Amino acid sequence: MxxxxxxxxxxxxxxxxxxxxxxxxxxxxxxxxxxxxAKEFQLNLNNLNRYPEPQPENVIKAYCNYSQLNPEQVLMTRGADEGIELLMRTYCESGKDSIAIFTPTYGMYKVSADTQNIAINELDQSLLLDGEVCEITQSVGNAKLVFVCNPNNPTGSLTPVSKIAALAKSLEGKAIVVVDEAYIEFCPEQSAVSLLQDFDNIAVLRTLSKAFALAGLRTGFLLANADLLVAVRKVIAPYPVSTAVALIAEQALSSDxxxxxxxxxxxxxxxxxxxxxxxxxxxxxxxxxxxxxxxxxxxxxxxxxxxxxxxxxxxxxxxxxxxxxxxxxxxxxxxxxxxxxxxxxxxxx
The missing domain is CATH 3.90.1150.10 (Aspartate Aminotransferase, domain 1)
Structure with a gap:
């Protein structure tokens, strides 16, 4: 049945x-x-009868200090995976729009798109790495979201920040370039976050699962300019971050x-x-x-x-x-x- x-x-x-x-x-x-x-954390959980802050202020402030961004540019999510889902739910119309990915790459882009009945323009990773920006732009076609895993999982390859900038410029008004930086702490000089000051069509996915050693916490961040995130804030669940998660994330983002x-x-x-x-x-x-x-x-x-x-x-x-x-x-x-x-x-x- x-x-x-x-x-x-x-x-x-x-x-x-x-x-x-x-x-x-x-x-x-x-x-x-x-x-x-592994690391131990201190928790005071005597207020679980109350709903948590939708976006915990102390965590957002700490991540802003870490990433050198403003609070309106930072959205806390349930792992980077929720950021992927939110961008598709917000910017792609089911049964009509498409995303572009460069394979082999992280498998959840495809699963999230398939779940939401969003078409997938599957391109080769070598095109992203070796192709000219005009060639990449043409191959992307009408995709609303273009996912660049950087460093790429599972190959570890890197797309230069200058190439991401050029791709975003060529897709202005047409698509959002989504840079998945789950592993960026292992090569921080390659981050695309610095591009947010110049581009409204770049979104950066981050996580505390890898370098921050908190895979079990399921905590991530979606970084973008305020206008891009305004629409995403409409779509995200009303209380996405639990009180316990927020307390641990705040400690994990302290300067020490x-x-x-x-x-x-x-x-x-x-x-x-x-x-x-x-x-x-x-x-x-x-x-x-x-x-x-x-x-x-x-x-x-x-x-x-x-x-x-x-x-x-x-x-x-x-x-x-x-x-x-x-x-x-x-x-x-x-x-x-x-x-x-x-x-x-x-x-x-």
């Missing part, structure tokens, strides 16, 4: 398969681009915590360099993608080596990329976790 009530686009929808959707057992978790660092985050990022970037060296020297590996973010994506000579790692409790993320199913993404962990990867690579063929 219920199936007969489903809209066609939902009945045919292929759900996003997250790293945590499979029930895996292991001891070393390097499959979900999480931070290896931001300093600690940057120290941890420096350590993880160092570990990434060491991991890339190990991979480049391994006979198990045929190709390493040299990208940014807290992960390294590589191609294995023998796909069965993934199963060997899983059996020893080292959990990494298999991928099918460029038409081949022997790709693997390894999240950057701490020294002990890096050692487990090293032991796996050193196992005889």
């Amino acid at each position: 219920s199936e007969s009530l489903l809209p066609k686009n939902i009945a045919e929808l292929k759900a996003y398969s997250s790293a945590k959707s499979e029930k895996l057992t292991g001891t070393t978790w390097l499959n979900a681009n999480e931070s290896p660092y 915590s931001v300093t600690q985050m940057r120290r941890q990022v420096a350590i993880l970037n160092g570990n990434k360099t060491r991991l890339k060296t190990l991979l480049s020297e391994s006979s198990k590996v045929t190709q390493v993608l040299s990208g940014e973010g807290n992960f390294v994506t590589l191609q294995l000579r023998n796909k069965c080596d993934i199963d060997v790692a899983m059996r020893t409790g080292t959990i990494m993320r298999p991928f099918t990329l460029f038409g081949e199913d022997n790709w693997l993404r390894i999240s950057i962990g701490n020294e002990q976790e890096l050692e487990q990867v090293k032991l796996w690579l050193e196992q005889p063929e």
Whole structure:
């Protein structure tokens, strides 16, 4: 009975398969681009009988200090994923409009569009990286939203800020360029936030899940100029952020915590360099993608080596990329976790 009530686009929808959707057992978790660092927070929860602030003032103020923006340019969301949903719900008309993505890239752009019956103009990541802006603009067509994951997940590739600016300029009055900066703390000099002072058609997605080590909090931010966000504020749920989440996010964005985050990022970037060296020297590996973010994506000579790692409790993320199913993404962990990867690579063929 219920199936007969489903809209066609939902009945045919292929759900996003997250790293945590499979029930895996292991001891070393390097499959979900999480931070290896955990932190304790202080909570005073004696007012849960009251609704929270729709946009918690202290958190918005703290993120403004961090991002060098004004409060009207910052919207707090339930992870960056809600920002993706909100932009589509606000600016795309179901059954009529389209978005543009550059694959391979983050899978939730497609799932969100399919859920809302929004067409997808699927372009190649190489066009974004190597194509001229006029060529990209022409290929984008009538897309209302153009998603640029930067650094890109799962390849780690970077689109220069100058190219994002040129793309936004060529699409003025036609489309919004959505820059997903989930991993930008690992290469902060590449952020497109500085472009907001010159462009009304750029939106930036941010999260506390990666460098801030708060994947379990589900907290993100949508950054854009006030006019763009006015419409989004109409669409967002009335109380999207719980009191507990706001309290933790405020502490995570204190100046001391931001300093600690940057120290941890420096350590993880160092570990990434060491991991890339190990991979480049391994006979198990045929190709390493040299990208940014807290992960390294590589191609294995023998796909069965993934199963060997899983059996020893080292959990990494298999991928099918460029038409081949022997790709693997390894999240950057701490020294002990890096050692487990090293032991796996050193196992005889």
